[in-house]
Amino acid sequence: MTTSPLFYQAGPAMPEVSHGHGVFLWDTDGKEYLDGCSGAISCNLGHGREDLRDAMLAQLDRVAFTYRTQFENAPAVALAEALVEMTEGALEKVFFVSSGSEAVESALKLARQYFVARGEARRRHFVSLRPSYHGSTLGALGVTGYQPLEAPFADITAGSLKVPGPDFYRQRDGDRDAHVRRVLEETREKIEAAGGETVIAIVLEPVGGASTGARLVDQAYLEGLRALCDEFGCLLIFDEVLCGIGRTGTWFAYQQWGVTPDLLITAKGLGAGYYPVGALLAREAIVETVMAGGGFQHGHTYAGNPLACATGLAAIEAIRREGLLENVRARGEQLRHGLEALQARHDWIGDVRGLGLLWGVELVMDPVAKTPFPAEANLFARVTALAKEEGLLIYPRRTLNGLCGDHFLVSPPFTINEHEVEQLLERLARALDRLDR
Numbered sequence: 001m002t003t004s005p006l007f008y009q010a011g012p013a014m015p016e017v018s019h020g021h022g023v024f025l026w027d028t029d030g031k032e033y034l035d036g037c038s039g040a041i042s043c044n045l046g047h048g049r050e051d052l053r054d055a056m057l058a059q060l061d062r063v064a065f066t067y068r069t070q071f072e073n074a075p076a077v078a079l080a081e082a083l084v085e086m087t088e089g090a091l092e093k094v095f096f097v098s099s100g101s102e103a104v105e106s107a108l109k110l111a112r113q114y115f116v117a118r119g120e121a122r123r124r125h126f127v128s129l130r131p132s133y134h135g136s137t138l139g140a141l142g143v144t145g146y147q148p149l150e151a152p153f154a155d156i157t158a159g160s161l162k163v164p165g166p167d168f169y170r171q172r173d174g175d176r177d178a179h180v181r182r183v184l185e186e187t188r189e190k191i192e193a194a195g196g197e198t199v200i201a202i203v204l205e206p207v208g209g210a211s212t213g214a215r216l217v218d219q220a221y222l223e224g225l226r227a228l229c230d231e232f233g234c235l236l237i238f239d240e241v242l243c244g245i246g247r248t249g250t251w252f253a254y255q256q257w258g259v260t261p262d263l264l265i266t267a268k269g270l271g272a273g274y275y276p277v278g279a280l281l282a283r284e285a286i287v288e289t290v291m292a293g294g295g296f297q298h299g300h301t302y303a304g305n306p307l308a309c310a311t312g313l314a315a316i317e318a319i320r321r322e323g324l325l326e327n328v329r330a331r332g333e334q335l336r337h338g339l340e341a342l343q344a345r346h347d348w349i350g351d352v353r354g355l356g357l358l359w360g361v362e363l364v365m366d367p368v369a370k371t372p373f374p375a376e377a378n379l380f381a382r383v384t385a386l387a388k389e390e391g392l393l394i395y396p397r398r399t400l401n402g403l404c405g406d407h408f409l410v411s412p413p414f415t416i417n418e419h420e421v422e423q424l425l426e427r428l429a430r431a432l433d434r435l436d437r
């Protein structure tokens with residue numbers, strides 16, 4: 001094996017990528033892979049897109065980088081306007097960043113500054129879910145509920161009040177409504193124990209990503225959280241880094257339940273994998289208070305640069321022009337049927353859940369007790385490796401302390417067609433059959 005100067009994560013040697021087109025990638029040995037997870041759920045428009053390339057080149061020919069405090073730039077204004085319009089005007093202000101973690105940091109800091117500006121510096125706690133994933137920087141990690149990632153840093157992050165989110169697969173409360181009531185009650189108890197007047201915000205993903213394998217919330221839960229925030233005077237923050245920008249079939253996932261947050265963060269698909277760009281969207285009144293209180297003490301060098309914003313704008317225009325939200329919904333239904341058919345064939349597929357083109361498949365040792373496989377079984381790694389051998393990329397996560405079994409995400413580009421969904425399912429079926437043996 002060659003030694004590379006790169007160090008990411010321990011794992012098997014990787015093939016070297018050659019090129020990509022549409023939903024496919026090829027390695028330098030000529031092997032084809034169907035990108036069943038859009039890279040890291042980021043390449044939402046697939047690979048090798050000429051329209052994005054052209055938009056980026058056109059911007060590069062004008063200017064690649066200007067600093068946000070020196071120049072207004074038209075792509076940034078246009079992208080911000082597009083994002084506001086995508087929330088139907090519910091969130092009126094935008095702050096650009098370059099990644100999901102930066103977006104989370106920005107939201108946490110804006111929320112805190114809002115209360116400081118209002119003379120409520122006593123508010124210092126965030127509430128977040130376990131399991132959850134909100135990013136890898138120390139602030140974002142503090143609100144993340146994913147033990148293996150938190151553990152080495154638990155002593156040095158600000159941390160948060162961790163509460164359970166709804167788990168409609170493992171609920172033991174009988175009916176769904178009772179489960180939601182109990183989860184909300186536990187959240188209220190945690191907030192009251194810390195002192196409701198000390199809480200800054202509740203942070204959550206409306207559709208879970210890597211940490212939960214696309215667990216869903218429901219209307220009653222989101223309404224309950226909104227009511228808790230209103231009662232305790234804290235903010236509601238939705239992390240749509242992964243599930244935003246059309247991934248679930250609407251521009252933002254929260255729109256499927258009609259409960260509006262105070263702050264919303266998004267990234268990944270915003271740059272469609274072509275350039276890193278993320279955004280924090282906020283209610284105007286919050287931003288006005290912070291600005292009146294001395295301004296937002298925060299920023300990142302590459303935030304809102306012209307090339308990033310021109311790329312994001314071109315990606316959104318492509319989704320609009322090609323009617324891709326409709327395709328996400330239609331292909332999503334096809335994928336759901338196919339994954340449920342696979343579930344019927346393998347009793348260790350415990351749950352299939354998701355929305356649009358974001359599907360989670362949870363694997364369990366015992367389908368009745370819903371017991372996860374032991375972590376040592378390394379099931380997530382085996383499934384991923386088998387799928388890759390069969391020419392399919394999926395996005396895996398390991399068992400999470402009994403809170404969730406091994407799972408993987410299936411989340412292909414929005415451009416996938418009917419035949420390609422069939423190909424995806426066939427390759428997955430072959431990989432899962434081999435796991436049986």
Ligand code: PMP
Nearest residue numbers: 099100101133134135209241242
């Ligand atoms: N929030 C969520 C919900 C995510 O899925 C991710 C990335 N997987 C992040 C935040 C962090 O984004 P990034 O990796 O771009 O920093």
